[in-house]
Amino acid sequence: MLHLFFSLTVRQTFELLILGSSSASPTNGRNASAQLLNIAERYFLIDCGEATQIQLRRFKAKFQAIDHIFISHLHGDHFFGLPGLLSSMHLLGRKQKLFIYAPPGLQELMAKLNAVSETKLSFETHWQETSASTSKLLFEDDKVEVLSFPLQHRIHCTGFLFREKKYPRKIDKYKLEKNKVSTADIQLLRKGLDVLNADGELVKNAELTIDPLPPRSFAYCSDTRYNEDVCSYIQGVDLLYHESTFLEDQAARAVKTFHSTAKQASEIARKAGAKQLLLGHFSARYRVLDDFIKEASERFPNCVLASDGKLIKI
Amino acid sequence: MLHLFFSLTVRQTFELLILGSSSASPTNGRNASAQLLNIAERYFLIDCGEATQIQLRRFKAKFQAIDHIFISHLHGDHFFGLPGLLSSMHLLGRKQKLFIYAPPGLQELMAKLNAVSETKLSFETHWQETSASTSKLLFEDDKVEVLSFPLQHRIHCTGFLFREKKYPRKIDKYKLEKNKVSTADIQLLRKGLDVLNADGELVKNAELTIDPLPPRSFAYCSDTRYNEDVCSYIQGVDLLYHESTFLEDQAARAVKTFHSTAKQASEIARKAGAKQLLLGHFSARYRVLDDFIKEASERFPNCVLASDGKLIKI
Numbered sequence: 001m002l003h004l005f006f007s008l009t010v011r012q013t014f015e016l017l018i019l020g021s022s023s024a025s026p027t028n029g030r031n032a033s034a035q036l037l038n039i040a041e042r043y044f045l046i047d048c049g050e051a052t053q054i055q056l057r058r059f060k061a062k063f064q065a066i067d068h069i070f071i072s073h074l075h076g077d078h079f080f081g082l083p084g085l086l087s088s089m090h091l092l093g094r095k096q097k098l099f100i101y102a103p104p105g106l107q108e109l110m111a112k113l114n115a116v117s118e119t120k121l122s123f124e125t126h127w128q129e130t131s132a133s134t135s136k137l138l139f140e141d142d143k144v145e146v147l148s149f150p151l152q153h154r155i156h157c158t159g160f161l162f163r164e165k166k167y168p169r170k171i172d173k174y175k176l177e178k179n180k181v182s183t184a185d186i187q188l189l190r191k192g193l194d195v196l197n198a199d200g201e202l203v204k205n206a207e208l209t210i211d212p213l214p215p216r217s218f219a220y221c222s223d224t225r226y227n228e229d230v231c232s233y234i235q236g237v238d239l240l241y242h243e244s245t246f247l248e249d250q251a252a253r254a255v256k257t258f259h260s261t262a263k264q265a266s267e268i269a270r271k272a273g274a275k276q277l278l279l280g281h282f283s284a285r286y287r288v289l290d291d292f293i294k295e296a297s298e299r300f301p302n303c304v305l306a307s308d309g310k311l312i313k314i
Numbered sequence: 315m316l317h318l319f320f321s322l323t324v325r326q327t328f329e330l331l332i333l334g335s336s337s338a339s340p341t342n343g344r345n346a347s348a349q350l351l352n353i354a355e356r357y358f359l360i361d362c363g364e365a366t367q368i369q370l371r372r373f374k375a376k377f378q379a380i381d382h383i384f385i386s387h388l389h390g391d392h393f394f395g396l397p398g399l400l401s402s403m404h405l406l407g408r409k410q411k412l413f414i415y416a417p418p419g420l421q422e423l424m425a426k427l428n429a430v431s432e433t434k435l436s437f438e439t440h441w442q443e444t445s446a447s448t449s450k451l452l453f454e455d456d457k458v459e460v461l462s463f464p465l466q467h468r469i470h471c472t473g474f475l476f477r478e479k480k481y482p483r484k485i486d487k488y489k490l491e492k493n494k495v496s497t498a499d500i501q502l503l504r505k506g507l508d509v510l511n512a513d514g515e516l517v518k519n520a521e522l523t524i525d526p527l528p529p530r531s532f533a534y535c536s537d538t539r540y541n542e543d544v545c546s547y548i549q550g551v552d553l554l555y556h557e558s559t560f561l562e563d564q565a566a567r568a569v570k571t572f573h574s575t576a577k578q579a580s581e582i583a584r585k586a587g588a589k590q591l592l593l594g595h596f597s598a599r600y601r602v603l604d605d606f607i608k609e610a611s612e613r614f615p616n617c618v619l620a621s622d623g624k625l626i627k628i
Contacts, residue, residue, distance in 0.1 A: 024401075024402075024405050025367075025401075025402045025405050025406070026367065026368050026371070026398075026402075027371075028371055028372065031368075032398075050364060050365060050367070050368070050395070050397075050398040051364060051365035051368055053339075053340065053364070054340050054345075054364075054365055057340070057341075057342055058342070074430045074431045075431050075433075076397055076398055076401045076427075076431055076433075077398075077401075080364075080394075080397050080398045080401070081364065083364075083390055083394050084340075084346075084364040084390055084391075084394045087338070087339075087390045087391075087394070088338075088339045088340075091338050091339050092339070105430040106430070109426055109427065109430055112423055112426060113390075113423065116388045116419040116420070116423055117388050117389050117390055117469065118468065118469050119389075119390075154432065155431065155432050
């Protein structure tokens with residue numbers, strides 16, 4: 001039977017573009033960490049390793065549409081591309097404000113960089129510091145919210161959780177007419193309220209609407225050692241990006257360097273009830289990555305490997 | 315007639331690898347400024363725009379053989395690749411000292427970068443400041459010397475002159491035997507001195523040696539507005555790299571931004587008596603570069619365009 005809905009039938013965009021999938025050093029084919037997340041045409045850049053601006057151009061991503069940049073921590077492979085990106089935004093005449101969420105210290109460093117080159121950016125930057133000890137709401141509008149949460153790395157480091165706000169309830173237009181409910185009441189119905197019809201009768205919301213699709217979410221966890229505490233922040237996430245710098249044969253090295261193995265990443269995905277796991281931040285020592293999938297899928301079958309240029313639709 | 319020489323018959327290496335040829339912003343195919351010069355297996359990196367380490371890998375250049383880095387000025391497209399390069403050298407376990415020649419301010423900035431990431435490099439860095447007002451000898455060994463000289467840009471900026479030391483005189487082994495001169499006197503002969511032969515007779519140096527090949531040189535001039543003063547520092551240079559950010563139709567813009575046009579670069583090459591001109595630092599506005607060659611070759615026929623990956627043997 002055909003039902004006509006006023007509300008969303010085509011879901012808003014929720015897709016992730018991998019710009020870099022290497023750990024510390026770039027390799028041929030794998031750049032330093034950076035990902036571009038598009039939720040409902042809000043473009044969030046997550047980390048910004050060296051040459052991120054080159055990758056953005058290479059993969060034809062919307063360069064100036066990025067209004068929010070999230071930096072997980074201040075190891076070079078996660079932010080050395082920021083000065084160049086901001087410089088190019090400036091040279092291209094950007095006017096709109098740029099919001100940057102980062103650990104303490106980066107704002108001052110960027111100011112120093114601009115000072116030595118005697119550069120005054122053509123646009124304003126608004127800085128917000130992440131917290132290494134607690135979850136923090138960084139951004140919120142009518143459709144999306146972004147939170148940071150602590151990770152366990154050698155220096156101040158946070159993950160980020162991006163999630164859609166609850167969708168409005170879906171309205172069955174056919175039933176609306178049948179129950180003599182005015183279209184003027186749509187906003188009330190979307191919010192889940194009951195309404196009065198043309199005859200002055202109360203019509204229950206459940207008569208006219210159905211549950212909307214559940215909001216989607218993406219969590220970004222890089223860099224971190226195995227840490228189950230993180231699961232409480234990312235419970236039930238649709239897509240979990242979790243670093244897997246090493247395979248399990250380098251587990252001791254992972255502990256020492258505050259990184260994770262593919263097996264550990266899959267364990268976190270399982271414990272967090274994630275729907276899909278995205279592995280990345282691979283050590284340059286690995287040329288072929290097949291074993292990462294093998295190792296992780298033993299505990300968590302629905303996993304994929306990050307690769308530069310890969311687009312994942314959630 | 316066959317002559318046998320003890321001294322150099324195959325000349326020592328003198329070649330330049332272009333790692334980036336773009337100005338301010340990288341484009342598809344043109345990276346920010348960086349060049350790798352190899353003189354007699356001394357590897358000199360000249361400027362280090364973002365992603366220089368990626369270009370080094372891409373063109374299979376000897377990464378850790380670089381012991382000397384020269385930074386012309388502190389605009390981002392000339393040094394934003396330095397933090398990442400040093401970081402990768404560190405991660406690859408470099409031990410040998412690295413010498414960096416740069417304008418004042420960069421050493422402090424790099425120290426700050428290392429501080430925020432809590433990084434202690436695995437190798438020592440030795441810094442030497444360039445001078446914006448006078449020529450300065452930066453490096454010298456038995457085969458090569460490097461000088462900086464002032465350029466006219468918006469901020470402190472210098473060019474660099476790389477030149478071979480005079481070669482030793484070439485010895486004619488056949489005449490050595492004929493004149494009963496001991497091979498023990500070779501070092502004296504190479505220096506141009508006369509010697510006594512087995513019979514105690516004075517043999518003139520000119521009898522036994524011929525002039526060596528002239529030493530070669532390379533000058534790097536980026537970024538600068540048209541400035542004839544520079545010619546005195548680079549007179550007779552074998553290869554002159556001179557920025558040509560614009561074509562002559564943008565001459566007013568060149569003046570305003572302290573850059574040069576292709577025509578101006580050719581004028582400097584002509585006035586400096588350079589043997590060959592290498593054009594580069596092209597504005598991102600130009601997709602096709604043919605007009606740069608056309609414009610420059612009107613006054614200076616022997617010119618070539620820089621392109622990423624190009625190797626020029628001098």
